[in-house]
Amino acid sequence: MSDASGRARRAVSLLVKLSVSVGLLVLLFRQTDVGAVTGRLRQIDPRWVAVALLAQALLLVVSGWRWRRLLSTQNVHASTLQLTLSCLVANFFNNFLPSNIGGDVMRIADTAPLTGSRTVATAVVLLDRMLGLIALFAVAATGSLLLRHALPGTGYLWVLLVFGAVSATIVVSQPALVPRLLRPLTRVREDWVTERLSRLEDMLARVSGRRAVMVQAFAGALVVQLLGVAFYLCVAYGLHIELPVRDALVIVPVSLVIQLAPVSINGFGVREAVFSYLFARLGHAVDAGLALSIGGAALLILASLPGGLVFLTRRSLMMTPAPSDTP
Template identity: 30%
Template sequence: MTAMLERPVAAPPVPPPAPEPAPRRGNARLWAWVKLLVGAGIVGALVWKLGAAGFVEGLRVISVTEVAAALGIGLATTVLCAGRWCLVARRLGLRLPLGRAVGDYYRALFLNAVLPAGVLGDVQRAVRHGREEGDLGAGVRAVVLERMAGQAVVIAAGVVVLVAGPAREVGFAVLAGVAVLVLVYMMARKLIGARSRWRRTFEDVRTGLLARDAWPGVALLSALALAGHVTLFLIAMHAAGADQPAGQLLPIVVVALLAMGLPVNVGGWGPREGVTALMFAAAGLGAAQGLTAAVAYGLLGLVASLPGALMLLVRRERLA
């Protein structure tokens, strides 16, 4: 009896931990569809209001000269943006040779242009680079920071260019700038992950973008890349028949480039065309001509990204 009383009582089994709630994929899918529908709605509204002639005319006004300019400017801007990516990635401790970065950036541009969401190419290059370097989070943060740097320079250029313009143009710029900031926040929250990682993200911003030996190079590369995009847009406007001085068209270009950062688009189409048409109408140049110019720029941007399709084919052959 004494032995039985002294025998230790077995502890009750510990219940297994409750499973973590699954992510709300339904909301993400719904938001993705909303973005596509809004972009498609903008395009549909333009067709309803201005007719389909603007889209057809945007294709007709492009000649071999514009195509050659798009390929040349596209090469320059892609190398500049890839260099910016290399600089940020190396500051975060990742290896990224310039040649490989240019190829990956071309692929991302092409995928962004042909896939509905408009950012899937960036997601692909971020995930691929992070996995190959053994640090998926750092790879994703490097791409997010690189894109944030580009958008920040566009916003800064918009403020500088538009602050002396008419009040309506400044209003458009502020609206587009706020929208781009919201987009950057949403991209960062979705790609970077949980709240516990925000401290690491802020540290990466300080190290990868704001350090003394980082921000001058990032700013210079971003400014040169922006100059290339502006030049290509001016070429598209000239092809569409806008013969006004570049100084008069520059505010419209900057606002249109800001609008391209809005998340509601279909492969980049929608806000760019809507804002350009509105800006042309506000400047007395005609909304139809603005639509033609924006469509021409969109097509030239697609042409500029076509080497990315070749990069995809080369990568498939290597994997085969």
């Protein structure tokens, strides 16, 4: 009965997200000059498309390198190529599954054999995510200072940045804190949870002793976010949209932050609404914002397709048998 109710909840959640995505897209297309949007998309310059795809490829390489640096804190050694391919596979699943956690599951599965523990592999991926989120807030908050026109709510970006930075500092400097906060979970399965919390504390203790590596990983996270902005700038130029860098530094990160809310299918509809709103607030044509959002999303899906091929053709990125750290 519980399995049936769980499936029902997931089905309802998927239906709600689909309704939000479709509803927002329908609303936007009703209020926008569809002819202008399609006209921009038809005239896209393939040279800028190539540069945008190159920026996305560099983004994946830097992501793989950043992940490698974090794994090195656990004395785990994987090549940047292996981890970049894993990121590519993760991107494929993020784009073709109705949530963004499918890619993280693949990354964890790829590195669990190397870390000797799925708990540690999961914690490293979550730490990687946290650094990426803080870098996202940092780019968006800094970009808001460069705007010609004030945007309502940009002050919250600084609040999120400070909160994220302080939280990360506490987690890294106090390795025992997070396991202690999670201790009540031992009431569910005491031995199993206790063992995992012990591994988590050991993992955080190793990270705490390698703070220079954390700085490098955060620098990598900043580069990743800037490459994400560069990707959209290239798409904009390909669509003959005059988008200033200072505006892109806010539009792209803010849209990514808002897409984190699990209310739509992979951000569809929400992303287009945010682009359209911010373009209008910053004095740009709404159809340009909608065209950029759609064009960028289409290219990201295109760029992720090789990840599906890698997933189907590879035997395994990590040839070591998985450890006995299973639920």
